[in-house]
Amino acid sequence: MRSHKEIAEEILGYPIGEDGCAPCPGAALHTAQSGPRDWRIWFDGEGKPHEYCFHNSCQGARDDFMRTLYRAISDEERGTRGTRKPVPKYQRPLPAAPKAQKVKPEDLNEDLAAALAARVEESITFDWLRAHSPVEIPDNPRAWGELLLKELYPSGSRILVFTAFASQGQYLYVVGDGVYKLGRKPGIKAVKAPRLPAGGDNGVWFLTAPITGKWEPNPGKRDPQGNLMPGRRHSACCTSFPFLVLESDNLTPDVWLKILVQLADPIVAVYTSGGKSVHALVKVSAATPEEFNAIKEGYILRLSPVGADAAAITPVRLSRLPGCMRHGTTGEFGTYIKYDKPRLQELLYLNPAAVHGEPILTMPSRKTRKAVK
Template sequence: MPSQPVSTSVDLPDPCDLAKAWIDDEADVADGSGGKGGHDTTFRICCTLVHGFDLGDADLMSLLEHYNATKCAPPWNHGELMHKLSNARATTSKYPKGWLYRKMLRARGLWSSRPGSGTTRATVAPRYEAKWKLDFNLEALRRVQPGTPWTVERLAAASPVNVETTTTADFLRHVFGMEAMVLIFTVFGSQGQYMWWRGRSYRLANRPGVAAVPAELPKGGPDGVWYLSQPVTGKWEPNPRETDKLGRPKMSRRSEESVRSWEHMVLEADPVDEVKRDPKKMAEFETLWLGFLVQLPLPIKAIYTSAGKSTHALVHLPAANKERFDAMKKMVGPLFSKLGADPRALKAVQLTRLPGCMRGNRLQKLLYLNPSPDPTGITIERGTASV
């Protein structure tokens, strides 16, 4: 009989938090000196994270970077980590997805292997699996399409802002306005390298107490450029969910404590590996995903590519606080995950690709931009105009 979580007055721990704890407490050190098997150890850890916690690529990469910084000697470069993650995704496991997460829940008394036995507490459906995340269904995506297929060219023609002449700075101005502070990253797992504010950009120090200096926005990087989807305060704040070895909260300028307002939700396309590996299915998925986005009755501000196998949509869904945002996320999550969105990218504090920047030699391309989106969705064949 399958195991069930035990009912509790608190939410189940986030899989990312338990994965990080597992890395800190149990993951082997990867010693790459003198042919001691550093590669094999790192790859084994990567496979455990992929299958044991069932996380999205962004979360997995962040965890791998934490493992790399704390237990790899010498550390791997970012490209090597991405290569190991890609290979780990292609492996299979004799255990079901998320097995290590459930094992850690059982150790904390939050998961019963035999419902009703050995405990007086009732068993309930998993909160994190409360059907807010569903398996991707390509046939379902095919059924929710407009009459005429959507292409990148057709989407650009429907954009109120000319996407061909919009610069990165223009994009930030249209999306956030002039007063919002926007945190920009060239290293995904960092605290951000740049800030855009009032039409100017600044290079940031990597620690508190050092003044920012004027600098041009980054034009690209080996792994691309990201921005934080919510405007921030620009201040370093203690993050109680991340602590140092002495148990003190780490300082962060990208955590929820540094968010000024909850403005946007990111829809990030993430089909299953079977689709990604098949060029024909992937090409079909990209067209179907655009068709799905243009029919959504939601105020979409922007659509852009990752310069890889994903297209992102930025939806204007302001919330009074993070709790309201999270409640809204759980309402829309089932539909979005079933039709190809990565449910992990729906989180309130999310990095997303910055259009107009290069990812290696590929462009993170802007496909659609509307600074004042209609709440009912994209207006078909609006026609290009300057805003």
């Protein structure tokens, strides 16, 4: 009688390694790059097969393979082998997964941006934005970070917070629960922290997509041996992709703000980088990165000619956490330049109930609203 592994190899049409690794039966359906250790098959004490792949897009092909394998194993055990010999159909490559169409960002059209900005006569200052913010911005900046996270994410959401940009995050804010200081590596327990960080060398960021909080293998990152590295901030760790970030690195803040306030898109928050730039958070409510990327194309086509940075519009995006201090900046050659005085990442506008078709410019000012009452 053949071993269950041999039966699996016959169906696959190729050998399975000592460690159970082999090319995934659904590799052609992977939407991220395939690696030699992505897929693994093992047999439990009863010889029952189990399998796992780091990718999700191949699930259908893997289910199909497992059904064929179960049938072949039971045929083998009943001694009916030969009446229905499995066909090694996985030798044939499956058709490739369809690729999302990529649009090319347009170059900045300065005349168009200037003409659009010129439609707003009054000057849009930080004070103007605060006066028109539907949620009142408190005087104490230390309250801003938590206010923004509480207003924009449902209770129980887990938001990753960073004091180092290129890292796996240092804090977790759980809406309705509080702040946790996270371990640097898998297996290190998070501990409750009194508050969000006050500042960072280059400032403080939050991941705009809520996460599970678990470490997961990152299909985009491998160690020198080719194994997937664990991470807690890549797209497989995110539970939804609710917002995109609009920022401009080629327009002056006054022109950019005059454009932002006219947009019909649901802008839920506006804040500064602690440097010169002003960022807007827009509600897109995408469930998956694929859905996010489909939505993003429209934004890039429409807003890249008037100064929006297309490269900043990604499903997994760190954005400045308002109310935190930025102590310096990293210059062109990687040298750190400390500011004379720390700069505040300022919260300028907050509107969790933003809907499409109501530009910031149409929001009544706080004074007007009080007068109406």
